[in-house]
Amino acid sequence: MHEASRSPKPATLHEVARAAGVSLITASRALSNPGVVSATTIARVQQAVEATGYIPNLLAGGLKSKRSRMVAGIVPALNVAQFLPSVQTLTEILAAEGYQLLLGQTGYDRAREELVLNTMISRQPDGIVFTGLVQDEAVRARLRRTRVPVVETWDLSDAPVDMLVGFSQERVGCAVGEYFRAKGWQHVGIATAGDPRALQRKAGFEAAFGATVPTATVPAPSSLQRGRQALAELLAREPRLQAVSCSSDQLAQGVLVEAQARGLRVPQDLAVCGFGNADFAAHLLPTLSTVLIDGPAIGRMAAQLVLARCRGETVAQPIVDIGFRIVERQSTGGG
């Protein structure tokens, strides 16, 4: 018998306080700051909460306290598999601390970036986690003025809006380019999505490899199908193709499938490297070499940075480079 009647109006703290025979503010404190209230009062208030079926209105609380306990999370799109582990971990950690994630999708559209951020800001989030760097300088300026903790992710920069958790896209590209060069492959190609980060990796690759290389650029989101198309395109341009670097494991998987369809053996006839270390990469046939990015770590760090700021702490290391690692598997001749 601890549920409220089917009252049309949900109970407010006022009702709880009356039911408990205390003042409104005491009821408030019993729930949100129990340390300063006597044990018996707390018990009475909690009983009243049960009796009335009270659920606090965090909107109202946030209005006065200036803490909405919401964090805006902005992704290009939810169907970019790459980012899901970090968003998932971010959401989980925030939830454990009583924060909820407000989701925004920019769709890789720079104009929408501003729109989405403005609507987010109007919801008074206690923090904003952005996937990628905020591109538009006016938006960056505006964000800085709001004084809301901002974490940009999945990239590196000298001058983030505020905080940053990521890795150097260019260095990833360089590492893969050097790896390809060390393997002695002459005729290599790149299969890439057209987003800014992927293009930075391409630039890094070419710098390290020492030459511009044939590139098939596919529209986002990258997928197995796009990977098949990309390999077809690359082979048409360079029949002697020995190795392909892909901007995602999904794309790489498509390259593997297309290679198989054409009777090309991987890695003997064609080597393939992906990016992201998706869950399937280690279990394909052949297993897929790739660049490991610790997505959950990005989400975790981003959550910690935001939460620290929410607690009023100053963050000693606002720029976190989580690094990366090439994982050599069968598709490039590894174990």
Place this chain on the structure above:
Amino acid sequence: MHEASRSPKPATLHEVARAAGVSLITASRALSNPGVVSATTIARVQQAVEATGYIPNLLAGGLKSKRSRMVAGIVPALNVAQFLPSVQTLTEILAAEGYQLLLGQTGYDRAREELVLNTMISRQPDGIVFTGLVQDEAVRARLRRTRVPVVETWDLSDAPVDMLVGFSQERVGCAVGEYFRAKGWQHVGIATAGDPRALQRKAGFEAAFGATVPTATVPAPSSLQRGRQALAELLAREPRLQAVSCSSDQLAQGVLVEAQARGLRVPQDLAVCGFGNADFAAHLLPTLSTVLIDGPAIGRMAAQLVLARCRGETVAQPIVDIGFRIVERQSTGGG
């Protein structure tokens, strides 16, 4: 020169009104209900908005108007690829109407279900979209009492909490079971995740197939790796295995890979059917037969139902069966 100074305090409507030389409420109306304000006033207010860098505080507005313009979206976990297209579409459509999605993850944990819903409700969402059916009866009762529009998805039920967009899991299972039976396969197996919906499909399959069948149950989230394990397990139990029905395309892909690893030809030696029609299904080698579920349609319908209710409309059809379709491809001997 339309940005505010680096004032520490963000501008409020009050400042805008003063700058525009109108009353607070007129400024409010100029922004949120321009129809009832003169054109010149609107122009003056908009200038003032630019000049002050004003961003509305939707929390405050929502407190009074009882409309938070947020919708809670609850998923088991973000890494369940299956649900992403619907969540993505839901988010997009809501955003286009000025609504934001508040994300919650239950982690397939029934206890968390209640916790997540309560924290969501305390944020006063204008609607709640739940992936799956709400399991806990007490939670269902509480949800009904809140009078918030609720849409359950990805399943069918006679007595939803409120509204419903989905399809019959059991009928999907039946359809696949009949399909397998019609193919004349004797020795079949099921590779499935352990979630309630997948298990309903298994039950439907066995009912239509006319027998209980060897089943490998893997922990969620289902993945390629789990699919490989599942096939290994099924083959160990039933070496004569002719066909496998999988609870997701990810799992099915793992079965394909494991079959290839064992030198089994698909579909000649082993037929495989997935579920979900993931983007890669049509492009694998062999192409993967599967059950098509229109995920974006679920998201779209759910958004429309919620939005209709938010506008105060009564929904004529609160239960929407979006159906499904078996897509026959090479992995079961199709074209």
Place this chain on the structure above:
DNA sequence: CTGTTAGCGCCTTCAT
């Protein structure tokens, strides 16, 4: 078309 008056539900500040 515009303005005045009251709060929404809660929390901060100051008293007791």
Place this chain on the structure above:
DNA sequence: ATGAAGGCGCTAACAG
């Protein structure tokens, strides 16, 4: 340890 005011920023409801 508890309580009484006051107000967060905005918008319904009623005036004018």
